[in-house]
Amino acid sequence: xxxxxxxxxxxxxxxxxxxxxxxxxxxxxxxxxxxxxxxxxxxxxxxxxxxxxxxxxxxxxxxxxxxxxxxxxxxxxxxxxxxxxxxxxxxxxxxxxxxxxxxxxxxxxxxxxxxxxxxxxxxxxxxxxxxxxxxxxxxxxxxxxxxxxxxxxxxxxxxxxxxxxxxxxxxxxxxxxxxxxxxxxxxxxxxxxxxxxxxxxxxxxxxxxxxxxxxxxxxxxxxxxxxxxxxxxxxxxxxxxxxxxxxxxxxxxxxxxxxxxxxxxxxxxxxxxxxxxxxxxxxxxxxxxxxxxxxxxxxxxxxxxxxxxxxxxxxxxxxxxxxxxxxxxxxxxxxxxxxxxxxxxxxxxxxxxx
Numbered sequence: 001x002x003x004x005x006x007x008x009x010x011x012x013x014x015x016x017x018x019x020x021x022x023x024x025x026x027x028x029x030x031x032x033x034x035x036x037x038x039x040x041x042x043x044x045x046x047x048x049x050x051x052x053x054x055x056x057x058x059x060x061x062x063x064x065x066x067x068x069x070x071x072x073x074x075x076x077x078x079x080x081x082x083x084x085x086x087x088x089x090x091x092x093x094x095x096x097x098x099x100x101x102x103x104x105x106x107x108x109x110x111x112x113x114x115x116x117x118x119x120x121x122x123x124x125x126x127x128x129x130x131x132x133x134x135x136x137x138x139x140x141x142x143x144x145x146x147x148x149x150x151x152x153x154x155x156x157x158x159x160x161x162x163x164x165x166x167x168x169x170x171x172x173x174x175x176x177x178x179x180x181x182x183x184x185x186x187x188x189x190x191x192x193x194x195x196x197x198x199x200x201x202x203x204x205x206x207x208x209x210x211x212x213x214x215x216x217x218x219x220x221x222x223x224x225x226x227x228x229x230x231x232x233x234x235x236x237x238x239x240x241x242x243x244x245x246x247x248x249x250x251x252x253x254x255x256x257x258x259x260x261x262x263x264x265x266x267x268x269x270x271x272x273x274x275x276x277x278x279x280x281x282x283x284x285x286x287x288x289x290x291x292x293x294x295x296x297x298x299x300x301x302x303x304x305x306x307x308x309x310x311x312x313x314x315x316x317x318x319x320x321x322x323x324x325x326x327x328x329x330x331x332x333x334x335x336x337x338x339x340x341x342x343x344x345x346x347x348x349x350x351x352x353x354x
């Protein structure tokens with residue numbers, strides 16, 4: 001695993017004082033180890049129906065399977081009701097309301113700002129450069145002693161590109177707080193995850209999800225990866241049974257089929273490349289941005305007009321044209337080959353109208 005080398009990083013200085021002092025709720029299922037056959041500890045309904053028992057509060061079996069797939073120690077993992085819950089836990093563990101701030105590099109995933117607002121934490125925005133890469137010097141220039149966290153989405157939503165490794169490492173080495181690298185779309189990128197840097201950088205937190213490449217958006221299961229110390233604080237404040245038993249069971253079932261996951265990722269990437277070429281040949285398309293994700297960002301001459309036209313065709317895309325630096329842009333997620341052919345037909349009709 002290696003050893004933590006960022007010697008200047010002091011987690012103790014970042015954790016909220018009330019979290020340090022917090023005695024976490026101890027659920028019935030936290031208080032024993034080993035096997036049981038008669039459970040009389042949790043005031044459950046004893047009549048078996050498949051869901052009458054509380055789930056494992058630490059999702060140990062799911063974490064063990066994810067540990068095999070991702071080669072990450074389970075002690076470095078926290079699972080959440082989607083990665084959005086892990087984001088919220090990070091705010092609650094490290095940011096004092098109405099005092100601290102976090103930095104985001106825009107345009108980026110909107111939940112960082114929403115979570116900051118819910119937790120009464122100031123957002124400092126630093127624009128990505130013209131290639132949608134983080135401006136390291138600009139980030140460090142706005143950071144101050146109240147800057148507790150920096151969010152980097154890589155591949156970025158909605159711009160679809162991976163953040164350059166040297167820029168991320170530069171920020172890991174110089175940013176005074178925690179650096180969160182959100183890798184929700186990493187399965188579709190040629191670059192590997194930053195997970196192998198966890199032991200080197202104790203200030204690194206990685207977010208991943210089973211919603212995208214693994215096709216489990218409906219069960220809401222997100223993954224946080226960090227040092228055991230960071231995970232310990234997040235476990236201290238999370239709800240005791242934050243991932244329900246049905247989600248845990250379904251995840252274990254689907255995580256068995258790694259071949260299907262790989263086949264679907266390969267198919268999505270191929271469809272992404274085919275659709276990119278097709279879009280590039282349409283007269284109303286101004287630019288198709290490079291993509292390392294399962295979607296394309298496309299600049300067109302009438303984003304709202306295109307959106308409304310496709311809506312009438314019962315095809316739903318995302319209008320991103322009101323976001324600064326994304327004027328005229330729409331975001332198109334990859335569908336199946338059949339769905340993408342339907343989209344192409346509709347786009348050709350729209351092109352003929354122009």
